[in-house]
Amino acid sequence: MKKWFPHPVFLKEKSTKKIWLAMKLSFVLMLAACLQVSAKAYSQNDVRLTLDLHNVKLRKVFSKIEKESAFRFLYSDDLVPVNKKINLQVTNTPLPEVLNTLLAKTDLHYKILSNNVIVIAKKGNVIQQHQVSGVVKDAHGNPLIGATVQVKGTNTGTATDAQGRFSLEVPDNAVLTISSVGYQSEDVSVGGRTSLNITLQVSSSTLNELVVTGYTTQKEKDITGSITSIKGSQLTTIPMGDAQKQLMGQVPGVTITTSGEPGGSSSVRIRGFGSFLTNDPLYVVDGVPTEDISYIAPDDIASITVLKDAAAATIYGARAFAGVILITTKQGKAGKLTVNYDVSYGRQYPGHGYSMLNPTQTAEWTWNAMKAVGETLSNKQYGTGPTPVLPDYLKAGPNYGLLNSDPATAALVDPKLYNINPADGPVYQIIKANKAGTNWYNAVTRVAPIQSHNLSLSGGTDNSKYNVQFGYFNQQGVVNETYLKRYSVRANTEFTIHNRVKIGENIQIALKDNPTLTNGNVGGNEGNAIGWSYRENPIIPVYDIMGNFAGTTAPGLNNSQNPVANQYRTKNNKAYNTDIFGNVYMDILLPYNITFHSSFGGDYNNYYYKTYTYAQYEDAENNPTTDYVYEGASYAQSWVWTNTLQFQHTYGAHYVKVLLGEEAQGGQGFNLDANANTFFTVNPGYTGISTASSSGRVVTDGGGAYSTLYSLFANVNYSYKDKYLLSSTVRRDGSANFGPQDKFGIFPAVSVGWRISNENFMKPVQWVNDLKLRGSYGEMGNASPVKLVNQYNTYTTSPEVASYDISGTGNSLTEGLMPNSIGVPNTHWETNKTLDFGADATLFNNSFNITVDWYKRTTTGLLYNPQVEATVGFLTSYPYINVGSMQNTGVEFQIDKHGDFAGNWHYDIGVNFTQYKNKIIKIADGTNYFYGTSYGATRIGDGIVTINKIGNPMSAFYGYKVVGLWQSQSEIDAADAEAQKATGNPNATYQSGGEHPGEFRYADVSGANGKPDGIIDANDRTIIGNPNPDFTYGINGNIGYKNWDLMVQFYGVWGGNIFNYTKWYTDFYSNFPGQAISTRVLKSWTPTNTNTNVPIFQDRSDASYNQVVNSYYIENGSYFRCRNLQFGYTFPKGTLTKAGINNLRVYVQAVNLFTITKYDGLDPAISGLDNNFGVDYGTYPFVRQYIVGANISF
Incomplete structure (x- = not known):
């Protein structure tokens, strides 16, 4: 593609x-x-320094030497006169000589330890280094695995093993800093001790963690917009190769539909749909915006932050119309070289295929289809007569349907006659029938x-x-x-x-x-390998x-x-x-605590x-x-060039942070x-x-x-007593793609927060660690996909339409110009207005977190390019105009619980929920609907499957509602009589499609005046399904015991429909006689099997059967999937040290282990174009993976 x-x-x-x-x-x-x-x-003698310092404090001299080398100083401020001013002049001098010169006129001496640490002490104090060991535990006495133990002020450190133990060589006067994720750090003076027992307390530091929020960072506890942040380690648990797919089920408010195809695109929607044309979020990687993150390896990602409401996303302006996903990649940290190697290998298995009739059944039901309409029983392959006969050979040159009993067969299937190259003579192919049946899905x-x-x-x-x-x-x-x-x-x-x-x-x-699957599901093209696999007759062999x-x-x-x-x-x-x-x-x-940041970035593809x-x-x-x-x-x-100024300061109980910025973006493609x-x-x-x-x-x-965008923006964050929070943002975007009157759009946002937990009346409530209410309102614009040319009339050439025989000779045409598109200079920005209310709570000693949001988002000035009236002329493209408005409302929440129990057990469990409802409010004056794109090869009627209609969700399925099957001719006659009575027309029929017993009976929904009129016609087409789910949810859990860990992830979709287009090919004989047939027909209507919803299998075509879109194709799209089950073991550090390995974890894993669904297709995860999605033409198969892997650190 x-x-x-x-x-x-x-x-x-x-x-x-x-x-x-x-x-x-x-x-x-x-x-x-x-x-x-x-x-x-470094070797101490390899380091040579050149310094020229005059009247400089001793502390700054130490700092200068640290900057010029890999050595670090360790000393006590109480014992070393760090503020004493000295002079030091040396040129290309070895480090020991520099130190001797520096300390010559003081009462200090030094010792260089093996780990590049220089210890400074008073003369007479012996500098010694000794081994210290210890155990780090939590408040319940459980060992903390992987806790960091570091000599304060140096890069020297280690990590605890599976029993929480550590061992480290340190100076006598060292101070150890012990830290672990989720716990308060602890500083411990070693003194002369050789053994330490350390207990870390659970920390609320997660609330104080800095979250990337757009051009800046903010403490998680102070955020007043709707933002969700996850760590990169949560993404690498599933080997998808694509961060989009790995986000599924991890962030409330984000709905993701993926494909099993390698490199297949994912549909990522933040809080549903807000536009007819584009609803893809903006991706910002390390400050640089992009539209494609498939190039980024998930292992490179340190964190992802999703900005969901206008208060959070407005800072990014018009490109953030559908939300923002901020990606921060892993950065280096001060310390010795660390080498990490992550490796995984596995096998992938396709999910179940289509259930099709075998060759014998196919022949029998071919006869049944002809019997149903009284046709003569005859087929080129199966012969004639009351019973079909499977041929031994499908073809031998120009001959076909050959049986071994035919005396001529032996001569016709002579391999010497075989030829498939036209250059070598007439094509003479010989195909032996596969009477056992070819499973084409398994074959491909x-x-x-x-x-x-x-x-x-x-x-x-x-x-x-x-x-x-x-x-x-x-x-x-x-x-x-x-x-x-x-x-x-x-x-x-x-x-x-x-x-x-x-x-x-x-x-x-x-x-x-x-290389991807040719003609995949998106766009509705049956001409791909999956489409052919349910159409090719099973009697045909592969070779x-x-x-x-x-x-x-x-x-x-x-x-x-x-x-x-x-x-x-x-x-x-x-x-x-x-x-x-x-x-x-x-x-x-800069002075006054102002920071200037400038970034120039780009993307070349x-x-x-x-x-x-x-x-x-x-x-x-x-x-x-x-x-x-x-x-x-x-x-x-x-390219994008961003410049910002940031100021922050605390004035007593007041905290202020101000961000001012400008940004220019541009680019081109061909x-x-x-x-x-x-x-x-x-x-x-x-x-x-x-x-x-x-x-x-x-x-x-x-x-x-070509495109350019220039923007100015500002953001102010304010808090009073850490209780009352305010954030305000404004951005002004200028786009060359709009006319002079509409080039610039100004988009403001404001949000407030109230930390109730800091109020005096909440102090007695000890189990509430943090409780915050918040609300926001904001506006964002959208210019996509309007281009500069949208303002102008454009022309093209066409010898068929725009040419004239000026000379009059009859054989000399002069080619001229014809309109290509009509310019609309007053097209302006789409604008969405979002109101959001939410609450964040941290409870029970920081072990329980809850986030809840309700929102309402209204988009006005929706951009669309409808076809114009034919009287305007022949146009090859249509301009974008502002046509209407749309509304989304929704609720989302996330609950996380972590803790430990029964000694060495620990766990983390998270549940998230997303629900939204989409409704079209207005389209254009005098218009209340427009159809989705005509799908695929226009196989069913006019090919219209979806509609965008006022009062309904975007991309709703549209057609006739089936209320049952006609059971008898008398039932049809009775319905026709009622139609004649209702219309006064003695020739009227209830259903104008020439209905027959076993065919579909449609509901009388409406007539020309908007009310049921007793007959079925185009006015009775109605909404028959909604591809938008009622809600989606994710369940993520980890449980560990000592060195063992188990991870499980589930994802579910409840509600929402799928239009199973494959039924049209496999359930109706007359569409493609002679091709494969679904096993659904075994339940089809017959005079003796009337309690069914599968229509009669017959060789007939009419509107009551196979010629119009109806609800027979609509299926329930709900599913529950085990996305990931991983079982791992981390080796004790003591067993790895001798091999030079710092950490080693191995694991086994099953991805997409099972799916529970009623959907009859290959995979209920169906996407597609925004105004025409949820249609299954033969999607890429569901894939199950079994993986083994290892994470190694040196």
């Missing part, structure tokens, strides 16, 4: 130079990081491997930090010849070049090789007698295609994406594809002589596609556009897009 941004943000040639400059700087910073990685521990799917490798190197000093990650992900698809391979490298570095200046970069380079592909060239088998052959012929297809993404930044601490269509000899609708090559490329590049045919060879190494016949080359598409 072509990589193309629908409305890219891109840059011009001048700005390209800036990107290359930034990339060069990034390369220098990456090189510096790698040099840091390769550096070894497979058990496929999946593996993931991620290597990270991290460390640094207080002045330079680095994190370098290398990733490789390889997922082979369960459908033949589909896969995703991704190679990625990321380098994040940061340098303190002055005590007030910091610079850094975050850069990633990724390559994806991702003919010579091992070449078999198919439907023999009469009586209709026109489906061999899905195995189709997929095999895609094995040489190419789809490469190269993406370079990142930014460079600088922070300067290059896509290339090449697909082959080979000559087909085996199918009824074949292409026996010509091979095609489709080749194309595109690039998209974007794509070119071509196809060619007629080659001298079909070798994929030689076939291409340039090697085709010149007459067979066609450039099919070429185009570009």
